[in-house]
Amino acid sequence: xxxxxxxxxxxxxxxxxxxxxxxxxxxxxxxxxxxxxxxxxxxxxxxxxxxxxxxxxxxxxxxxxxxxxxxxxxxxxxxxxxxxxxxxxxxxxxxxxxxxxxxxxxxxxxxxxxxxxxxxxxxxxxxxxxxxxxxxxxxxxxxxxxxxxxxxxxxxxxxxxxxxxxxxxxxxxxxxxxxxxxxxxxxxxxxxxxxxxxxxxxxxxxxxxxxxxxxxxxxxxxxxxxxxxxxxxxxxxxxxxxxxxxxxxxxxxxxxxxxxxxxxxxxxxxxxxxxxxxxxxxxxxxxxxxxxxxxxxxxxxxxxxxxxxxxxxxxxxxxxxxxxxxxxxxxxxxxxxxxxxxxxxxxxxxxxxxxxxxxxxxxxxxxxxxxxxxxxxxxxxxxxxxxxxxxxxxxxxxxxxxxxxxxxxxxxxxxxxxxxxxxxxxxxxxxxxxxxxxxxxxxxxxxxxxxxxxxxxxxxxxxxxxxxxxxxxxxxxxxxxxxxxxxxx
Numbered sequence: 001x002x003x004x005x006x007x008x009x010x011x012x013x014x015x016x017x018x019x020x021x022x023x024x025x026x027x028x029x030x031x032x033x034x035x036x037x038x039x040x041x042x043x044x045x046x047x048x049x050x051x052x053x054x055x056x057x058x059x060x061x062x063x064x065x066x067x068x069x070x071x072x073x074x075x076x077x078x079x080x081x082x083x084x085x086x087x088x089x090x091x092x093x094x095x096x097x098x099x100x101x102x103x104x105x106x107x108x109x110x111x112x113x114x115x116x117x118x119x120x121x122x123x124x125x126x127x128x129x130x131x132x133x134x135x136x137x138x139x140x141x142x143x144x145x146x147x148x149x150x151x152x153x154x155x156x157x158x159x160x161x162x163x164x165x166x167x168x169x170x171x172x173x174x175x176x177x178x179x180x181x182x183x184x185x186x187x188x189x190x191x192x193x194x195x196x197x198x199x200x201x202x203x204x205x206x207x208x209x210x211x212x213x214x215x216x217x218x219x220x221x222x223x224x225x226x227x228x229x230x231x232x233x234x235x236x237x238x239x240x241x242x243x244x245x246x247x248x249x250x251x252x253x254x255x256x257x258x259x260x261x262x263x264x265x266x267x268x269x270x271x272x273x274x275x276x277x278x279x280x281x282x283x284x285x286x287x288x289x290x291x292x293x294x295x296x297x298x299x300x301x302x303x304x305x306x307x308x309x310x311x312x313x314x315x316x317x318x319x320x321x322x323x324x325x326x327x328x329x330x331x332x333x334x335x336x337x338x339x340x341x342x343x344x345x346x347x348x349x350x351x352x353x354x355x356x357x358x359x360x361x362x363x364x365x366x367x368x369x370x371x372x373x374x375x376x377x378x379x380x381x382x383x384x385x386x387x388x389x390x391x392x393x394x395x396x397x398x399x400x401x402x403x404x405x406x407x408x409x410x411x412x413x414x415x416x417x418x419x420x421x422x423x424x425x426x427x428x429x430x431x432x433x434x435x436x437x438x439x440x441x442x443x444x445x446x447x448x449x450x451x452x453x454x455x456x457x458x459x460x461x462x463x464x465x466x467x468x469x470x471x472x473x474x475x476x477x478x479x480x481x482x483x484x485x486x487x488x489x
Contacts, residue, residue, distance in 0.1 A: 098205045099254075106208070109153040110486055116149035117488075134469055139448075140421045140455045146488045147416050151469070154480040160199050161207035161251075162190050165244050166214060170222060170237065174215035177312035179390070180265040182288070182304060185462065186475065187213045187263070194465040195472050208483050209259050209284070210251055214241060216264040216272045231271050238262075238275030257283040258300075261479055265306055267386040270294050284482045286475060288388040293408040298415075302478040305412040305471060307462055308390035314462060317370040318397035324450070331438055332403065333372045334380035335360040336391075342382045342405055345431050357435050373398040377446065378424065378438055380405060393460050396422075401449045403438070405431065413459060413474050415481055416488055422452030 096104065120143055136144040136151075166172060172191060174184030189195040190211055201207050216234065223233040246252035252260060257276070261284035264272065269287045273280045280295065290296045290303035307314070338344050338361060350359040359380070363369055373379055379395035380403045387409035395402040402423040404411070411419050419425075430437055458467075459474050466472040481488070 102206070102208060105157050106484055109150075109157060110484055112153060113146055113149050113484075113486055113488075117143055117146040120145035134458075136469075138452075138455050140418055140452045142416060142418055143488050150481065150484070150486065150488060151473075151477055154477055155198070155468075157208070158199055158476065158480050158483075159201040159207050160190065160209055160211050160476075160479075161201055161204040162196075162211045162213055163245050165248070166241060169215070170218045171214045171241070173218060175217050177309045179308055180217045180288075180306075181309040181312075182265045182307055183215045183217050183263060186472065187215065189466060189472055195476070199476060204249060204251055207251075207259075209261055209479060210245075212241060212245070212260060212262050214238070214262070216266040216269045219272060220266060220268060231268060234268060234272040235275035238272050238279065242276045242279060255282075259483060260284070261286055261302075261482075263304065263475075264288070265304060265388075270296065284479055286479065289386040290410040290412075291387045291408050292410060296410060298410045300482055301410075302475065302482065303410045303412045303414065304388075304475065305393050305460055306388045306390045307393050307460075307471070309462070314397065315370050315394075317374065318394060321397070321399040322374055328375050328377045328400075329356070330358050330372065330376040331356040331435065332378040332380055333358045333376040333400075334382065334391075335363045335369060335372070336382075336384070337361065340382075340384040340386070342407075342428055342431075343384060345428065346380065346382050346405065346434075349432050350434065354435065357438075370398070373400050376400050378403050380434075382406070383409065392423075396453055396457055396460050399450055399453045399457075401446065401453065413478060415478065416474075417456055417459070422449055422456055424449070 136148050138144065141147055172187065174187045175181050176184035176188065190200060191213065204210065214237070219234045219237055223237060224231065225233075242252065242257070257278040260279070262269075262273065262279065263286040265288040266272075267289050269285070269289055270280075270291070273283075273285050279285070282300070284300055284302060285296075286302040286304050287296060288304045288306040290298075290301065292298070296303075334346065336343065338347055347359060347361060350357055351361060352359070358372060358376070360367075363372075373394060377400065379391060379398065379400040381389045381391040381395060382405035383389060387406050389406075392402050392404070392411075404419075404423055404425040405428060406425075407428060411417075411423075424438075424441070426434065426437055458469055459471065461467070461470045463470045463472075
């Protein structure tokens with residue numbers, strides 16, 4: 001290095017270099033701060049794409065916050081301060097929107113369910129229980145630990161908003177006795193019952209799902225012309241209802257209805273849902289007529305247990321089945337009208353033809369339907385016009401092993417329950433040899449199926465007020481699973 005001997009010139013050169021360096025740093029700092037402010041402003045956008053999955057992808061959003069240089073009266077802009085030349089970058093979590101808060105909670109629920117699933121596979125329990133808790137266990141569940149954890153997360157987090165739009169009787173009302181009673185019972189529970197107190201929210205922004213409380217059964221009664229092939233009035237009502245709530249609120253348009261659900265037990269529930277293509281293809285449809293050949297999608301739709309309430313109540317006889325060692329003299333039993341594609345085959349082969357396989361079209365007044373169920377080992381449950389049958393739940397109450405005679409039917413709560421552990425499915429082609437099929441079932445297997453019936457009975461009970469794990473809560477849990485998009489295997 002060459003040494004400049006003139007000290008004055010050397011000091012002047014060093015001073016000039018120092019000032020130039022500071023000036024360059026200040027320019028770079030100014031550009032850097034402006035760039036960070038721009039990035040921060042862009043990252044605060046609350047515009048969301050429509051699908052729920054895109055909402056979920058925003059859970060880890062954070063923003064870079066730049067702490068600006070403060071002015072100091074004791075320091076000039078040209079003063080050199082090594083602690084202030086570089087802006088401090090502080091990494092902070094962004095304030096989450098309501099949508100992101102909901103999705104974050106769901107993500108945590110999914111993580112806890114996965115941990116429970118992994119623990120169950122290692123034969124270790126991941127559940128913290130009180131002594132009085134019901135704990136799902138046994139062969140009837142696909143994964144009892146995952147189911148229990150999911151149910152606990154539902155009770156902890158799940159919130160449902162019930163739309164107030166619409167007028168009775170078609171909205172906010174429904175049948176509460178006889179056929180299709182689940183429509184009215186569920187609507188009333190969600191609006192003013194014990195279930196509403198726990199799961200209903202008055203703030204739609206805090207809801208995980210939005211319930212549209214209209215009754216397809218009452219649509220058929222008040223809008224449909226009897227014996228007419230025209231079901232368009234049902235579709236028009238559904239179309240108008242969704243147009244109303246989607247215009248008044250932003251929630252339907254935000255997800256194309258993916259976080260909305262309807263419930264219908266009438267056979268024409270799927271037809272009514274055709275009133276809006278997003279309701280049919282995207283929303284959660286809770287349907288008794290869970291027929292995959294008619295558009296039912298078990299990935300997003302929920303199969304609803306059909307419960308017939310004679311006079312508004314379950315038969316007291318069915319609620320008190322005989323002891324396990326009580327004799328059941330009949331191999332199987334069925335009584336019902338001839339309609340649909342399967343029942344004519346059954347009655348053609350077995351009506352009034354066998355003393356132990358008792359098949360009737362209609363019972364005479366001196367014979368009791370409930371008594372036959374309680375005295376039979378197997379109860380035949382053939383589909384009628386549509387796939388669902390209230391006999392399945394009646395058989396469960398009576399601890400009479402259901403024999404499912406149906407096609408393309410997704411059984412209720414089958415994402416949690418293993419139906420093969422408490423029922424028998426017989427192919428329609430085997431109806432002519434039905435007696436041999438049932439007699440070939442070993443006694444040990446029959447006893448195991450009856451044990452399974454006792455284990456799942458609580459999940460189909462229609463309690464008033466509802467109780468934990470009963471049919472009301474199982475319906476909500478099925479909706480909860482679709483919102484979570486989690487499979488319990």
